[in-house]
Structures are given as structure tokens and as C-alpha cells.
Amino acid sequence: MFKFLFKRLLVLVPVFFGVTLVAFGFIRALPGDPVEVLAGERGVSPERHAELMAKLGLDQPLWQQYLSYVGDVLQGDLGTSLITNRPVAEEFFELFPATAELAICAILFAVILGIPAGIIAAVKRGTWIDQGIMSISLAGYSMPIFWWGLLLIILFSNTLNLTPVSGRLSFLFEVEPVTGFMLIDSLLSDEKGAFKSALHHLVLPAIVLGTIPLAVIARQTRSAMLEVLSEDYVRTAKAKGLSPLRVIAIHALRNAMITVIGLQVAVLLGGAILTETIFGWPGIGKWIIFSVFSRDYFAVQGGLLLIAGCVMVVNLTVDLLYGLINPRILH
Amino acid sequence: MTSSTTTTSYSVRSQQWREFWFYFSVNKTAVAGLVFLIGVVLMAILADVISPHSPTEQYREFAEIPPAWMEGGQMRFFLGTDYAGRDMLSRIIHGARLSLIAGCIVVLMSASIGVLLGLVAGFRGGWVETIIMRIMDTIMAVPGLLMALVLVAVLGPGLLNAMVAIAITYTPSFVRLTRASTMTELNKDYVTASKVAGAGPMRLMFISILPNCMAPLIVQGTLSFSTAILDTAALGFLGMGAQAPLPEWGTLIAENRDLMLSAPWTVTFPGIAILLAVLAINLMGDCLRDALDPKLKRS
Numbered sequence: 001m002f003k004f005l006f007k008r009l010l011v012l013v014p015v016f017f018g019v020t021l022v023a024f025g026f027i028r029a030l031p032g033d034p035v036e037v038l039a040g041e042r043g044v045s046p047e048r049h050a051e052l053m054a055k056l057g058l059d060q061p062l063w064q065q066y067l068s069y070v071g072d073v074l075q076g077d078l079g080t081s082l083i084t085n086r087p088v089a090e091e092f093f094e095l096f097p098a099t100a101e102l103a104i105c106a107i108l109f110a111v112i113l114g115i116p117a118g119i120i121a122a123v124k125r126g127t128w129i130d131q132g133i134m135s136i137s138l139a140g141y142s143m144p145i146f147w148w149g150l151l152l153i154i155l156f157s158n159t160l161n162l163t164p165v166s167g168r169l170s171f172l173f174e175v176e177p178v179t180g181f182m183l184i185d186s187l188l189s190d191e192k193g194a195f196k197s198a199l200h201h202l203v204l205p206a207i208v209l210g211t212i213p214l215a216v217i218a219r220q221t222r223s224a225m226l227e228v229l230s231e232d233y234v235r236t237a238k239a240k241g242l243s244p245l246r247v248i249a250i251h252a253l254r255n256a257m258i259t260v261i262g263l264q265v266a267v268l269l270g271g272a273i274l275t276e277t278i279f280g281w282p283g284i285g286k287w288i289i290f291s292v293f294s295r296d297y298f299a300v301q302g303g304l305l306l307i308a309g310c311v312m313v314v315n316l317t318v319d320l321l322y323g324l325i326n327p328r329i330l331h
Numbered sequence: 332m333t334s335s336t337t338t339t340s341y342s343v344r345s346q347q348w349r350e351f352w353f354y355f356s357v358n359k360t361a362v363a364g365l366v367f368l369i370g371v372v373l374m375a376i377l378a379d380v381i382s383p384h385s386p387t388e389q390y391r392e393f394a395e396i397p398p399a400w401m402e403g404g405q406m407r408f409f410l411g412t413d414y415a416g417r418d419m420l421s422r423i424i425h426g427a428r429l430s431l432i433a434g435c436i437v438v439l440m441s442a443s444i445g446v447l448l449g450l451v452a453g454f455r456g457g458w459v460e461t462i463i464m465r466i467m468d469t470i471m472a473v474p475g476l477l478m479a480l481v482l483v484a485v486l487g488p489g490l491l492n493a494m495v496a497i498a499i500t501y502t503p504s505f506v507r508l509t510r511a512s513t514m515t516e517l518n519k520d521y522v523t524a525s526k527v528a529g530a531g532p533m534r535l536m537f538i539s540i541l542p543n544c545m546a547p548l549i550v551q552g553t554l555s556f557s558t559a560i561l562d563t564a565a566l567g568f569l570g571m572g573a574q575a576p577l578p579e580w581g582t583l584i585a586e587n588r589d590l591m592l593s594a595p596w597t598v599t600f601p602g603i604a605i606l607l608a609v610l611a612i613n614l615m616g617d618c619l620r621d622a623l624d625p626k627l628k629r630s
């Protein structure tokens with residue numbers, strides 16, 4: 001196990017340097033140098049320009065700049081936002097729970113609907129039920145989610161008046177942030193109705209973000225099930241008198257689950273950018289779009305690195321979990 | 332001798348093609364997807380002829396007219412008009428052109444670069460392979476849309492730059508796929524034979540190995556084509572792709588977003604266009620995978 005972990009970590013090292021190189025190169029590749037970027041439209045005098053260049057270490061050779069950048073990153077210093085003047089890492093981790101909450105709920109939505117749908121489709125293979133489920137999931141897979149979000153807003157928020165249009169909580173409530181997860185925090189607070197409000201705000205974004213994973217999970221569950229259902233050991237298990245449900249639960253789902261969920265992390269974080277923009281959800285995705293548009297390039301640089309970090313950590317965890325479940329992988 | 336070899340290879344090709352078509356045509360939904368897609372392609376090619384109005388002509392006195400079947404609608408503007416009185420149907424028809432071209436170019440760029448790098452990585456091995464694969468790992472560590480956004484921030488917003496950015500994020504999947512197939516093919520007898528016969532590395536890579544790696548690449552290409560249309564639209568929606576007044580489908584949704592409550596048709600129809608086009612391609616892609624995957628074929 002440790003050897004496996006070590007090997008996986010070793011592969012991450014060059015990727016980490018690769019990502020820092022991308023983040024470092026990003027600021028350098030922008031039109032104009034970082035000082036001009038900092039100064040923005042106000043402009044800057046040549047003397048001040050030289051002074052700032054020296055202060056930021058930009059007069060040194062490129063490789064030295066890169067090394068000191070990596071040094072800063074390793075010490076947890078990801079630069080300072082130009083807009084808020086706060087450390088980028090601090091802003092990121094403040095907003096992170098909102099995105100995590102949204103992503104977790106989206107995945108739950110996708111798993112809770114997707115796995116039974118896939119199982120039913122596999123068991124009823126070839127019938128109209130199977131075809132119906134597969135057609136719907138292919139449509140879900142083809143969905144432009146930014147449009148899907150707008151459509152749901154038109155329908156549920158505007159026509160039926162069931163859900164709010166944006167944000168995480170009605171402004172009527174004041175909830176003390178404890179975990180950063182609004183659903184939990186609103187339960188912990190003694191504000192009546194806060195939990196309901198948080199839930200109402202969460203439903204549509206979670207459905208929108210969960211739509212593509214739902215389609216993928218349903219399709220993958222179906223094909224995994226079909227493969228497993230024809231295996232000899234399933235026939236044996238059936239012959240031994242195990243109930244079909246047990247056969248399905250034990251043999252088919254175990255392997256399928258974790259890979260399916262693991263594959264979705266990068267997709268989810270990409271989708272979060274669109275979903276959070278549409279629903280005004282105050283998370284990482286909306287923040288990074290705002291940073292791109294307000295030319296807060298140091299925030300974009302830091303965000304890029306941290307999001308890549310999240311993807312790498314999650315992928316590593318999934319690999320390890322998968323190794324635990326299926327020991328053959330370890331060798 | 333030469334002519335007989337050509338005939339055999341020709342008949343093998345045509346037999347493969349017939350077999351492929353057999354498996355493809357059994358699947359009614361895939362054929363439906365193909366027919367629909369051909370329709371969209373024709374629509375894109377003939378956009379100037381079939382669209383009832385110019386996509387940029389503003390009929391100011393007819394702003395925000397609802398579709399023909401709704402109250403206040405006119406047959407002249409079948410799908411209604413937007414805030415500036417431009418005909419939605421004409422804009423969507425012209426948008427098909429932009430979306431299809433964008434999809435094609437993204438796939439061509441990412442596939443050609445990806446296949447080349449994948450072949451080299453699989454064929455050469457060693458440090459060349461390590462460097463190529465670690466670069467691909469790096470690209471894959473960043474969510475595609477974010478990577479594309481960052482690249483567009485550097486290159487500047489616009490349809491062409493959006494396509495380049497999306498193509499870069501799609502390259503790793505082609506590299507990985509090609510490398511994996513190359514490594515399997517590399518140890519087969521026919522490659523060794525051709526090597527013994529004195530074929531150079533170029534001939535080995537492109538004439539011996541590449542044709543035998545095509546099946547998964549075709550499937551990947553089809554699936555990338557549909558996601559490329561989605562991602563181009565997403566970047567357009569975020570304001571980083573095609574810029575107004577270009578009638579790219581995602582841009583159409585973005586520019587009419589403020590109207591989505593008062594004139595929902597301006598947002599609904601471009602979205603349906605994206606959904607249907609992508610769905611048609613995915614229907615085909617699914618079936619291509621079944622038809623080209625020998626494991627699934629016999630079941």
C-alpha cells in the first residue's frame with residue numbers, strides 16, 4: 001500500500017511543477033508586464049515602473065523568478081488579489097465550502113438517481129424502459145448546462161415561483177458560519193426557516209450541476225451491470241439463492257461507484273464555473289470568472305493552482321480508495 | 332502483382348465498410364442522428380439561401396416579437412425576434428455554420444497534434460514519452476473550461492482564440508489514446524516484419540501503425556466534436572468566445588439573457604439548437620463505438 005502511495009505521489013511531482021509553470025507563464029504571457037497589469041488603466045510613470053519591477057523581483061532572470069515563485073507557493077504564498085488586496089489563498093478557502101457544498105449535493109443527486117436508473121435499464125435491457133432511460137440520459141449528457149440553468153430559472157423561479165433566483169440564503173436570515181456548509185450552519189443556528197431557505201436556494205444549482213454526472217453515472221452503471229450480469233459468478237450467486245438485489249449490490253456496484261465519482265471531479269469543477277455564474281452562487285467558480293473579467297490576474301493565477309491542486313488530491317484519493325477496494329490494482 | 336494487391340486491399344476495405352454500415356444501420360436512433368446532422372450541415376452550408384432574413388438586419392419596429400404560434404406572433408418572424416428586432420430563426424441558421432465549423436476545427440487541431448504526439452510517445456518511449464505524458468497530465472489537472480478561460484484571457488476573447496484554447500484542452504485524450512494503441516501495436520508481428528523489411532520510423536508510425544489505431548480515435552473524435560460545440564457555446568455564453576454580433580449559439584443566449592423573462596423565446600431556441608445538434612452527434616458517436624468495438628459486436 002505504501003509503495004503504491006509513494007509511486008502515485010511521485011507521479012504528481014512533475015505535474016505539480018507543470019501546473020506552477022502554467023500559472024507562472026500565464027502572468028508572463030499576458031499582454032503587458034505584471035506591473036502594467038497591476039497599474040491597470042491608470043498607467044504608471046517609467047520611474048515608478050522600474051521601482052515596482054525591482055520590488056516584485058521582475059528585473060531578475062526568468063528562471064530565478066520562477067524558482068522564487070515556486071518557493072513562495074510551497075510556503076503557501078499564492079500572491080495577493082489586486083481587487084481586495086487580500087491573500088489569494090485566504091479568499092479561495094473562504095469560498096471553497098460553498099462550491100464543495102454545491103458539488104457534493106450535485107453528486108448526491110446524480111448518484112441517487114443515476115445508479116438505480118442504470119440498474120433498472122440493465123435489468124430491463126432492450127425494453128422500452130431501457131430505451132427511455134438511455135434516451136433521457138443521452139439528452140442529459142448533451143445538455144448545455146448554462147442554458148438548462150436559465151430554463152429552470154424561467155420555469156421554477158419565475159413561472160411557478162417555487163425557488164429563489166440566486167444566492168445561498170434569503171437576506172432575511174443571519175447565519176453564523178461554522179462549517180461553511182449552509183445546510184449544516186442553518187440547522188445549527190436557531191433561525192427558524194433558515195434551513196428551508198438554504199435548501200430552496202440549493203436545489204436548482206445542484207440539479208443543473210448534477211445533470212451531466214447523472215447521465216454519465218446512469219450510462220456507466222448500465223454497462224457495468226450488463227458486463228457483470230453475464231459473469232459466471234453472478235449466475236452462481238443467483239443459483240445459491242441470493243436475492244437479485246444482493247447480487248447487484250455486492251458485485252456490481254462496488255467497483256463501479258468510486259471510479260465513476262472520481263472521474264467527475266474535473267467535470268464538476270468546470271461545470272461549477274457555469275452553474276455558479278448563472279445562479280449567483282458565491283463559490284470558487286463565480287470568483288474565478290469575476291477575477292478573469294476584472295483582470296485580477298494574480299487571483300486567477302492562484303485559483304488555477306489551487307483548483308488543479310484540488311483535482312490532483314481528489315484523483316489521488318480516488319486511486320487509493322480504488323486500490324483498497326480492488327487490491328489487484330496495487331500491484 | 333501490384334494490381335492484385337490493390338484489388339484485395341480494395342475489397343477488404345469495402346467489406347469492412349459494409350460490415351460497419353451493417354452494424355451502424357441496425358441502430359435506428361443512430362441513423363436518425365446521422366440524418367438530423369446532415370440536415371444541420373445542409374442548413375449551415377445553405378444558410379444564406381434558406382434563412383428568411385439577414386442574421387444582422389435589425390427590424391427596429393419589430394423588436395421582441397414572439398414566435399408565430401404565440402399571440403402577437405407573425406409568420407414573417409417564425410421564431411420571433413430579439414431585442415434589436417433581428418430574426419431569431421435566421422440567426423440560429425447562421426449560428427449552425429459557426430458552431431459546426433468551430434467543432435470541426437477544434438477536433439482537427441486537437442486530433443492532429445494529439446495523434447502526432449501520441450505516436451511519437453508510444454513509438455520512441457524513454458524520456459521523450461515521459462516529457463510528453465507529463466505535459467498532458469498537467470493539462471488534464473486543470474478543468475477544461477478553466478484552462479480554456481485562462482488561455483482566452485491570454486490570447487484575447489474571440490471565436491478563433493476560443494477554438495485554439497479548447498483544442499489544447501482536448502489534446503491529452505488523443506495523445507493518451509494514440510499512445511496506448513501504438514504500444515499495443517508496436518509488439519505485433521506485422522510491425523516487426525515491416526521493421527525487418529527495412530521500413531523507417533516514419534513509415535512504421537504513419538503507414539504501419541496509425542491505420543490500426545483508428546477505431547478508438549474515430550470514436551473519440553466524434554465525442555470531442557459534440558463537446559467542442561458545447562464548450563464553444565459555453566465560452567460564448569461567458570463572453571470569452573465568439574463576440575456579438577456573431578450569431579454563435581452560446582453568444583445568442585448570452586446577449587438575450589436579460590430578456591429571458593420578458594422574451595423567453597430568444598433564449599430557448601438557441602439552446603434547443605445546441606441540444607439537438609449535440610444530441611445528434613452523440614447518438615452517432617455511441618453507435619460508432621458499438622460498431623467499431625469488436626468486443627461489443629458479437630454480443
